[in-house]
Amino acid sequence: MSEKYNPRTIETKWQSYWSENKTFHSELDPKKKKYYILEMFPYPSGKIHMGHVRNYTLGDVIARYKRAKGYNVMHPMGWDAFGLPAENAAIENNISPSKWTYENISTMRSQLKSMGLSIDWEREIATCDKEYYHQQQKLFLMFYKKNLIYKKESMVNWDPVENTVLANEQVIDGRGWRSGVEVEQKKLSQWFFNITSHANELLECLEEMPDWPEKVKLMQKNWIGRSLGCEINFDIHSNYKNFNTKQLKIFTTRPDTIFGATFIAISPFHPLVEDILENDQDISNEVKKLQSQKLNEESISKNEKIGISTRLEVPHPFLKNKKLPLFIANFILMDYGTGAIYGCPAHDQRDMDFAKKYNLEIIQVIKPDGINNTDVDEAYTGEGSIINSSFLNGQTIEEAKETVINELEKKKIGKKTINYRLRDWGISRQRYWGCPIPILYREDGEIIPVPEKDLPIELPSEVDLSKSGNPLANHPTWKYTTCPETGMKAIRETDTLDTFVDSAWYFLRFCSPKCENPFDKNEINYWMPVDQYVGGIEHAILHLLYSRFFSKALNIEAIKEPFKSLFTQGMVCHATFKNEEGAWVFPSDVEHRDGKLYQASNGLEVTMGPNESMSKSKKNVIDPEEIIKNYGSDSARWFMLSDSPPERDINWSDSGIHGSWRFCQKIWTTITSNIHLLRENDTENDTNEYSTSAKLLLQKTHQSLDAVTNSIEKFQMNVGVAKIYELINHISKFQPTQSSEKHALKISLKILIRIIEPMVPHLAEECWNLCGNTNSLTSEPWPKTDKKFIVREKATIVIQVNGKRRAEIETNLGATEAEVIEKIKNIKNVSEHVEDSKIIKRIYVPNKILNIVIEKNE
RNA sequence: GGGGAUAUGGCGGAAUUGGUAGACGCGCCAGACUCAAAAUCUGGUGCCUUCGGGCGUUCCGGUUCGACUCCGGAUAUCCCUACCA
Numbered sequence: 001m002s003e004k005y006n007p008r009t010i011e012t013k014w015q016s017y018w019s020e021n022k023t024f025h026s027e028l029d030p031k032k033k034k035y036y037i038l039e040m041f042p043y044p045s046g047k048i049h050m051g052h053v054r055n056y057t058l059g060d061v062i063a064r065y066k067r068a069k070g071y072n073v074m075h076p077m078g079w080d081a082f083g084l085p086a087e088n089a090a091i092e093n094n095i096s097p098s099k100w101t102y103e104n105i106s107t108m109r110s111q112l113k114s115m116g117l118s119i120d121w122e123r124e125i126a127t128c129d130k131e132y133y134h135q136q137q138k139l140f141l142m143f144y145k146k147n148l149i150y151k152k153e154s155m156v157n158w159d160p161v162e163n164t165v166l167a168n169e170q171v172i173d174g175r176g177w178r179s180g181v182e183v184e185q186k187k188l189s190q191w192f193f194n195i196t197s198h199a200n201e202l203l204e205c206l207e208e209m210p211d212w213p214e215k216v217k218l219m220q221k222n223w224i225g226r227s228l229g230c231e232i233n234f235d236i237h238s239n240y241k242n243f244n245t246k247q248l249k250i251f252t253t254r255p256d257t258i259f260g261a262t263f264i265a266i267s268p269f270h271p272l273v274e275d276i277l278e279n280d281q282d283i284s285n286e287v288k289k290l291q292s293q294k295l296n297e298e299s300i301s302k303n304e305k306i307g308i309s310t311r312l313e314v315p316h317p318f319l320k321n322k323k324l325p326l327f328i329a330n331f332i333l334m335d336y337g338t339g340a341i342y343g344c345p346a347h348d349q350r351d352m353d354f355a356k357k358y359n360l361e362i363i364q365v366i367k368p369d370g371i372n373n374t375d376v377d378e379a380y381t382g383e384g385s386i387i388n389s390s391f392l393n394g395q396t397i398e399e400a401k402e403t404v405i406n407e408l409e410k411k412k413i414g415k416k417t418i419n420y421r422l423r424d425w426g427i428s429r430q431r432y433w434g435c436p437i438p439i440l441y442r443e444d445g446e447i448i449p450v451p452e453k454d455l456p457i458e459l460p461s462e463v464d465l466s467k468s469g470n471p472l473a474n475h476p477t478w479k480y481t482t483c484p485e486t487g488m489k490a491i492r493e494t495d496t497l498d499t500f501v502d503s504a505w506y507f508l509r510f511c512s513p514k515c516e517n518p519f520d521k522n523e524i525n526y527w528m529p530v531d532q533y534v535g536g537i538e539h540a541i542l543h544l545l546y547s548r549f550f551s552k553a554l555n556i557e558a559i560k561e562p563f564k565s566l567f568t569q570g571m572v573c574h575a576t577f578k579n580e581e582g583a584w585v586f587p588s589d590v591e592h593r594d595g596k597l598y599q600a601s602n603g604l605e606v607t608m609g610p611n612e613s614m615s616k617s618k619k620n621v622i623d624p625e626e627i628i629k630n631y632g633s634d635s636a637r638w639f640m641l642s643d644s645p646p647e648r649d650i651n652w653s654d655s656g657i658h659g660s661w662r663f664c665q666k667i668w669t670t671i672t673s674n675i676h677l678l679r680e681n682d683t684e685n686d687t688n689e690y691s692t693s694a695k696l697l698l699q700k701t702h703q704s705l706d707a708v709t710n711s712i713e714k715f716q717m718n719v720g721v722a723k724i725y726e727l728i729n730h731i732s733k734f735q736p737t738q739s740s741e742k743h744a745l746k747i748s749l750k751i752l753i754r755i756i757e758p759m760v761p762h763l764a765e766e767c768w769n770l771c772g773n774t775n776s777l778t779s780e781p782w783p784k785t786d787k788k789f790i791v792r793e794k795a796t797i798v799i800q801v802n803g804k805r806r807a808e809i810e811t812n813l814g815a816t817e818a819e820v821i822e823k824i825k826n827i828k829n830v831s832e833h834v835e836d837s838k839i840i841k842r843i844y845v846p847n848k849i850l851n852i853v854i855e856k857n858e
Numbered sequence: 859g860g861g862g863a864u865a866u867g868g869c870g871g872a873a874u875u876g877g878u879a880g881a882c883g884c885g886c887c888a889g890a891c892u893c894a895a896a897a898u899c900u901g902g903u904g905c906c907u908u909c910g911g912g913c914g915u916u917c918c919g920g921u922u923c924g925a926c927u928c929c930g931g932a933u934a935u936c937c938c939u940a941c942c943a
Contacts, residue, residue, distance in 0.1 A: 222861050336942045643870045656884045722882035798878050803924040843923050849877045853923045
């Protein structure tokens with residue numbers, strides 16, 4: 001047996017074996033305990049990059065490990081295939097979004113297959129498949145019926161040159177990415193999911209999710225942002241002629257500061273604004289400016305507050321003679337609270353900035369405890385007691401809040417409210433490459449959901465994306481249809497769904513990917529929830545929150561929460577490169593010359609930017625193909641798992657890949673050089689009469705097995721890898737002479753082969769096969785740790801003097817303090833440091849440490 | 859501006875969760891094999907040192923017999939988000 005380790009041969013051999021034998025096929029089996037492992041499905045951007053390798057290797061280790069543990073494992077894969085890049089590619093390369101997407105899928109599928117992932121490919125889905133979005137349209141109708149979907153006016157980023165709506169990422173420094181002109185805000189009627197109706201449930205269920213990272217739960221909690229406050233109705237007095245508004249409702253979380261109120265501010269998009277403009281045309285230009293200006297990064301960082309003074313005045317609810325001026329201000333959000341506030345400059349920094357700019361009164365109403373804060377530059381937001389506030393004087397902030405709310409409710413001019421930062425989920429996109437929304441607008445003005453039997457509404461295959469505007473609206477025929485009930489003329493909804501909708505339920509579809517309904521209840525009840533979800537931390541909020549919302553809205557018992565356990569892996573980062581024309585450049589296209597960087601393909605000079613997470617749009621991606629070609633996917637997988645803890649961000653570097661290659665080599669040579677031993681039939685051996693070195697080997701083996709098992713359970717793959725290194729290092733130094741030693745070595749090697757399988761599956765299968773086994777290693781159970789080999793017989797006790805390590809001794813387990821003291825009497829290093837000093841006390845932790853605390857004689 | 863995280867040798871990182879800091883890997887140094895190189899194998903490798911020891915987990919401070927670990931403050935980097943009253 002002197003064949004060389006040849007990953008290419010081995011890996012293709014086992015990949016086809018798994019595929020031909022349907023090794024990873026999964027189906028419902030009520031007798032077996034299920035385990036649903038899912039990694040976030042990829043966007044088919046072209047090729048996989050190192051971030052994908054990290055994500056899918058990690059999930060695959062868990063999948064293979066749980067299979068070995070006897071679970072009925074489901075490990076599917078699919079494609080998050082709708083989205084903007086396909087349209088951009090279509091324009092740039094004159095290829096249809098569909099063709100581009102499916103070609104990418106095909107490339108990436110074979111790349112993933114070359115990694116040897118234990119995936120059930122029969123469950124593969126792509127969200128752009130007609131079959132998938134057909135079901136999604138049904139879900140849309142279901143939600144529509146439940147009143148979870150509604151339409152309202154909402155702002156979009158508008159590029160006036162391209163005549164098109166821009167996504168946030170297409171707005172760069174307040175300008176359109178293609179046109180370079182300043183982006184405007186435009187009102188459009190759009191569809192929304194009523195996610196806020198589930199805000200409280202989404203918040204409270206977080207408490208019952210012990211297997212989610214605390215940081216993710218915290219982020220979601222802050223994002224939902226439940227806050228207790230109150231609404232106050234202010235009367236409006238005006239000299240305007242045609243003015244119907246009598247009241248203005250504001251929201252505050254600080255009713256305790258009501259006596260510090262010196263102005264009222266409303267959003268430029270507040271309904272009251274129209275009323276004002278009708279009477280006060282002088283300010284209409286200014287207001288329009290505020291309305292159309294998307295605040296760019298610059299003005300945000302400068303925190304420039306702009307207010308337009310109106311001729312309206314608002315009486316203070318508790319001070320009859322006090323009138324507050326009303327402003328239209330750019331820093332008031334229409335989407336939060338009521339779109340109107342009262343300003344209390346003394347205790348809110350934004351209000352302070354605003355008051356100073358427009359010379360408004362500043363009234364201090366909270367006196368900090370202890371100190372007398374008279375600094376008027378900075379708003380005071382800390383604790384304190386109320387002053388200058390009539391009936392609130394002397395109260396604490398909390399007391400005052402309650403008093404004010406009671407008073408308002410008594411006078412029927414306000415009430416306690418719970419407000420959420422979370423806003424409803426806008427799902428309309430003015431795009432072609434997405435799921436069509438199954439809605440018709442009838443000529444008589446009625447909005448009609450398309451009946452289920454008429455689904456799917458298919459995307460037209462011929463579409464002109466080079467024209468500006470909404471591609472589906474531009475299509476010559478697609479939108480024209482008739483109402484299925486009345487026969488009246490109708491126009492289809494030409495917006496498509498946000499791609500976050502596609503990914504909010506794909507994990508349900510995997511349970512029954514071919515079902516003619518969105519999902520099969522039986523299958524869902526068996527497979528859901530996902531036992532382990534693995535994905536990037538960047539999805540900590542939106543994707544996960546939307547998926548949770550879907551699961552709750554569907555109201556199926558098995559999926560109250562879709563993801564039982566969540567693991568968020570860290571980002572794989574890489575430096576970014578830009579050439580002198582400002583275009584992103586692939587790292588592989590960058591070359592070093594004369595201390596400068598150049599783009600190899602065209603000679604342009606290149607500058608290096610900061611490390612950022614790998615993404616196709618910034619081109620800072622590393623294609624794993626090269627590494628897999630040179631070292632094999634087992635080495636690539638092993639390398640990805642070693643070194644870095646999975647939850648931590650990494651800056652990609654391939655220094656170290658050589659060590660992984662060496663590891664695979666070492667496994668190979670160790671197994672092949674012991675192949676005769678491994679092929680021998682097992683004999684009933686004198687298993688209890690091991691030599692000392694054989695015992696030591698078995699101890700190391702079982703300790704390693706125990707450690708590796710624990711590391712996998714705890715997602716510390718890098719530690720597991722280190723423990724396997726220790727084991728192989730120990731094994732390769734072991735020289736068996738007696739038969740019992742050979743027997744021990746055989747046991748050890750077999751355990752080694754079994755426990756490396758989740759990480760380097762092809763190599764492990766080949767080794768297993770070389771041993772003369774005819775079954776696949778994947779059907780072999782995970783070995784059990786034999787406790788008898790790992791019991792500690794001795795304890796190592798560290799001796800410290802004043803917390804500094806001075807010696808260490810071996811004792812029997814459970815030795816008493818007196819025994820330890822007796823033992824260290826003659827240790828020079830200890831007695832020297834103690835000398836004649838007075839011993840103040842001794843701290844003894846059995847089996848661990850003895851610390852002698854002495855008086856310092858200085 | 860807000861929210862969330864991270865920081866340990868030349869580098870990636872480990873540390874039984876408050877008890878020997880630096881496991882394991884990379885790199886580097888030395889040796890073996892070789893005509894030679896690559897590969898492989900063996901050994902060494904935190905820093906300083908007057909060879910007694912001293913200093914060391916981003917920085918400053920605190921709690922403790924004892925702190926990488928807990929608390930307070932600062933700095934840097936990454937992720938998410940955009941003025942949330």
